[in-house]
Amino acid sequence: xxxxxxxxxxxxxxxxxxxxxxxxxxxxxxxxxxxxxxxxxxxxxxxxxxxxxxxxxxxxxxxxxxxxxxxxxxxxxxxxxxxxxxxxxxxxxxxxxxxxxxxxxxxxxxxxxxxxxxxxxxxxxxxxxxxxxxxxxxxxxxxxxxxxxxxxxxxxxxxxxxxxxxxxxxxxxxxxxxxxxxxxxxxxxxxxxxxxxxxxxxxxxxxxxxxxxxxxxxxxxxxxxxxxxxxxxxxxxxxxxxxxxxxxxxxxxxxxxxxxxxxxxxxxxxxxxxxxxxxxxxxxxxxxxxxxxxxxxxxxxxxxxxxxxxxxxxxxxxxxxxxxxxxxxxxxxxxxxxxxxxxxxxxxxxxxxxxxxxxxxxxxxxxxxxxxx
Numbered sequence: 304x305x306x307x308x309x310x311x312x313x314x315x316x317x318x319x320x321x322x323x324x325x326x327x328x329x330x331x332x333x334x335x336x337x338x339x340x341x342x343x344x345x346x347x348x349x350x351x352x353x354x355x356x357x358x359x360x361x362x363x364x365x366x367x368x369x370x371x372x373x374x375x376x377x378x379x380x381x382x383x384x385x386x387x388x389x390x391x392x393x394x395x396x397x398x399x400x401x402x403x404x405x406x407x408x409x410x411x412x413x414x415x416x417x418x419x420x421x422x423x424x425x426x427x428x429x430x431x432x433x434x435x436x437x438x439x440x441x442x443x444x445x446x447x448x449x450x451x452x453x454x455x456x457x458x459x460x461x462x463x464x465x466x467x468x469x470x471x472x473x474x475x476x477x478x479x480x481x482x483x484x485x486x487x488x489x490x491x492x493x494x495x496x497x498x499x500x501x502x503x504x505x506x507x508x509x510x511x512x513x514x515x516x517x518x519x520x521x522x523x524x525x526x527x528x529x530x531x532x533x534x535x536x537x538x539x540x541x542x543x544x545x546x547x548x549x550x551x552x553x554x555x556x557x558x559x560x561x562x563x564x565x566x567x568x569x570x571x572x573x574x575x576x577x578x579x580x581x582x583x584x585x586x587x588x589x590x591x592x593x594x595x596x597x598x599x600x601x602x603x604x605x606x607x608x609x610x611x612x613x614x615x616x617x618x619x620x621x622x623x624x625x626x627x628x629x630x631x632x633x634x635x636x637x638x639x640x641x642x643x644x645x646x647x648x649x650x651x652x653x654x655x656x657x658x659x660x661x662x663x664x665x666x667x668x669x670x671x672x673x674x675x676x
Contacts, residue, residue: 344436419444463495536560619656
């Protein structure tokens with residue numbers, strides 16, 4: 304395994320909980336106190352990771368020591384009486400056993416496990432951290448969670464191949480976290496992802512949810528061919544020097560290479576019309592990207608321009624004023640000037656009604672002058 308620098312990312316030494324999170328945790332601790340429950344409450348996984356990186360997270364998963372989540376939820380309900388339950392998810396830490404010689408990922412037996420067992424059961428070191436609500440402390444039972452968080456590396460606790468075969472979708476989680484945080488995938492993990500056993504898990508179909516009826520049917524090994532083309536395209540980009548291409552050009556080239564083996568594949572729609580499978584895949588990608596795209600637009604446009612509650616803005620000028628000041632009759636023309644007035648108002652949030660009217664008059668005069676030339 305590669306040695307990593309521990310200083311790539313700034314990681315908080317203590318978790319700062321918000322007022323809402325403190326209220327949630329106080330309610331849970333109050334439940335323990337009222338019913339004399341001897342259990343440790345721990346927030347697990349992603350919330351701890353994000354908080355240590357200084358990011359907000361609304362997904363609070365509570366791990367319990369020695370009772371089922373459903374039992375604790377009943378106690379919380381009783382404690383809160385008619386109040387709404389606050390916690391997002393409550394689960395008991397568990398130790399799992401699987402049937403021998405079985406490919407099933409459904410455990411045959413579950414029992415209560417220790418916090419350390421739970422930590423090692425998780426997919427990646429950066430997701431194995433706990434925040435102990437009882438003691439207000441961060442717990443790193445594997446002794447590697449915080450160090451790899453600081454170095455920015457995606458590493459598995461157990462041998463990577465064993466971890467991925469236990470749940471092949473962990474391949475996608477590892478890649479997603481790497482892209483999200485700009486972390487580096489461990490070399491052993493990369494090797495495991497490329498091994499035959501993992502490639503045979505048909506993750507390609509799982510990711511893109513391809514329709515069942517394809518013409519011609521996708522041949523065995525097509526997934527490997529797609530990956531080979533993708534790898535070749537990436538090597539070619541590096542050979543020609545990455546700076547030669549823009550990020551958009553590189554993305555288009557890699558997507559084109561990835562789906563090149565499917566260029567002649569079609570599927571039938573409800574009207575029995577044959578449509579290129581790429582249409583299906585692109586629609587899928589757009590659905591997946593839509594949420595992130597909306598968040599990006601909200602941050603770059605709405606928030607930065609101060610338009611968070613723009614629908615509550617009262618228009619400074621009404622239709623009657625437009626008709627009077629610009630001497631126009633009702634109809635589409637009034638609507639057009641009202642839209643211009645609102646655009647001016649949003650661009651000048653401190654402007655007055657009279658200033659808006661003056662601007663409308665000035666704009667109207669310019670338009671009249673131009674029309675006579």
